[in-house]
Amino acid sequence: MKYRSTKGTVPEVSLEEAVVKGLAPDRGLYMPERITVMPEDFFDRLPSMSLPDIASEVASVLFGEDVDADSLKALTVDAMNFPIPLVKVKEGIYSLELFHGPTLAFKDVGARFMARLLGYFNRDNKDRMVNVLVATSGDTGSAVANGFLGVDGVRVFVLYPKGKVSPIQEAQFTTLGSNVSALEIEGTFDDCQALVKQAFLDKDLNDSMMLTSANSINVARFLPQMFYYFYAWAQAVAAGNDPDNIVMCVPSGNFGNICAGLIAKRMGLPVKRFIAANNANDIFYQYLVSGQYNPRPSVQTIANAMDVGDPSNFVRVLDLYGDDHKRITADISGCTYSDMQIAETMKSALEKTGYQLDPHGAVAYRALEEGLHTGETGIFLETAHPAKFKETVETITGVGIAIPERLRSFMLGTKQTVGLPADFKAFKNYLLSC
Numbered sequence: 441m442k443y444r445s446t447k448g449t450v451p452e453v454s455l456e457e458a459v460v461k462g463l464a465p466d467r468g469l470y471m472p473e474r475i476t477v478m479p480e481d482f483f484d485r486l487p488s489m490s491l492p493d494i495a496s497e498v499a500s501v502l503f504g505e506d507v508d509a510d511s512l513k514a515l516t517v518d519a520m521n522f523p524i525p526l527v528k529v530k531e532g533i534y535s536l537e538l539f540h541g542p543t544l545a546f547k548d549v550g551a552r553f554m555a556r557l558l559g560y561f562n563r564d565n566k567d568r569m570v571n572v573l574v575a576t577s578g579d580t581g582s583a584v585a586n587g588f589l590g591v592d593g594v595r596v597f598v599l600y601p602k603g604k605v606s607p608i609q610e611a612q613f614t615t616l617g618s619n620v621s622a623l624e625i626e627g628t629f630d631d632c633q634a635l636v637k638q639a640f641l642d643k644d645l646n647d648s649m650m651l652t653s654a655n656s657i658n659v660a661r662f663l664p665q666m667f668y669y670f671y672a673w674a675q676a677v678a679a680g681n682d683p684d685n686i687v688m689c690v691p692s693g694n695f696g697n698i699c700a701g702l703i704a705k706r707m708g709l710p711v712k713r714f715i716a717a718n719n720a721n722d723i724f725y726q727y728l729v730s731g732q733y734n735p736r737p738s739v740q741t742i743a744n745a746m747d748v749g750d751p752s753n754f755v756r757v758l759d760l761y762g763d764d765h766k767r768i769t770a771d772i773s774g775c776t777y778s779d780m781q782i783a784e785t786m787k788s789a790l791e792k793t794g795y796q797l798d799p800h801g802a803v804a805y806r807a808l809e810e811g812l813h814t815g816e817t818g819i820f821l822e823t824a825h826p827a828k829f830k831e832t833v834e835t836i837t838g839v840g841i842a843i844p845e846r847l848r849s850f851m852l853g854t855k856q857t858v859g860l861p862a863d864f865k866a867f868k869n870y871l872l873s874c
């Protein structure tokens with residue numbers, strides 16, 4: 441299968457090239473050249489299938505022309521080695537718990553798959569070293585670092601702002617060693633991102649080393665997220681819900697996650713409609729209401745992984761619907777909630793149902809509570825474990841949360857970092873010396 445740029449001004453490329461390059465040369469995002477509808481019998485079988493089996497079957501449709509069947513199955517099953525249960529919160533509302541992976545957030549799915557796919561592409565290229573650069577304000581760095589840890593032929597450089605990530609987040613990417621280097625930048629997250637962007641444009645660097653990104657613009661990170669949309673629907677139907685009345689609600693930042701869901705629907709998954717849940721950064725919500733896309737600087741909220749002012753995958757949504765606002769609003773509705781409303785939701789859900797939401801999941805849960813129609817079943821994506829936001833969550837609910845063992849174990853490691861100023865020359869010299 442070939443991948444085309446959303447800008448369409450450059451030739452289509454192979455999966456390998458799309459994954460290694462990340463962004464198309466015309467600065468467009470790669471999309472699969474065609475979307476194949478899954479066979480009818482797949483949906484009949486779906487409710488009784490396991491997550492690894494579903495993932496393998498979907499992966500073979502997406503990537504089967506580019507990766508041999510045995511390798512693809514093995515890497516898919518290895519990437520999806522943790523459960524993603526659908527948990528009933530109350531009548532008609534379910535939580536898809538995406539936080540049972542190594543770093544307790546949904547980004548583990550895409551990061552683990554991408555790492556294994558890059559490892560596969562490197563198998564015959566023993567001398568090739570792919571350098572993954574990732575700027576992080578917390579969650580992306582940990583998922584990518586853990587996903588790529590120990591993968592042959594790949595080195596990871598995580599850039600993070602000194603003193604601006606929580607100790608738990610920092611421990612998840614600074615204690616790993618091996619092929620993961622943590623660069624502590626004297627600056628903000630925006631400085632880190634600017635350094636990474638400049639590196640991709642720097643001729644000397646690109647001439648001397650192969651650089652790639654591992655954020656959600658990479659097709660190998662965003663497409664595998666489709667697996668759990670199929671699995672969520674399967675579990676809801678197996679639990680006796682109406683297969684044609686399922687609504688999926690996605691806490692959205694850069695819109696990679698919901699894009700995967702929209703493509704799953706295009707592959708035949710009978711999701712009735714989607715809700716894109718926003719915090720105060722409601723650029724997409726405003727687009728739905730007005731048809732106008734007006735990016736603006738993000739504001740800080742308690743659901744900080746969704747603090748995005750210009751969602752990078754918005755162009756993929758436009759591309760999927762031929763830039764047609766009417767068609768987009770027919771499939772997707774939106775919502776926007778303030779920090780106060782998010783906090784209120786976390787507190788009241790815990791009191792009424794006993795379910796502890798994290799701030800991101802809370803945005804989506806509230807959208808379902810307010811927006812479901814009669815007969816519909818709502819599934820919200822619980823994108824991170826509440827313990828990742830321990831202080832915030834405890835302050836709001838007044839109830840302590842235990843830190844899961846696998847999160848705590850990161851705290852026992854030794855921190856290893858390289859300190860750098862927010863200066864491109866220093867960063868470039870460092871990379872060239874590696």
Ligand SMILES: *Cc1c(COP(=O)(O)O)cnc(C)c1O
Pocket residue numbers: 545546547579580656691692693694695696697698745746800823824
């Ligand atoms: C990254 C992230 C999001 C946003 O996902 P997108 O794919 O960027 O829309 C939501 N919640 C959590 C916890 C995240 O880490």
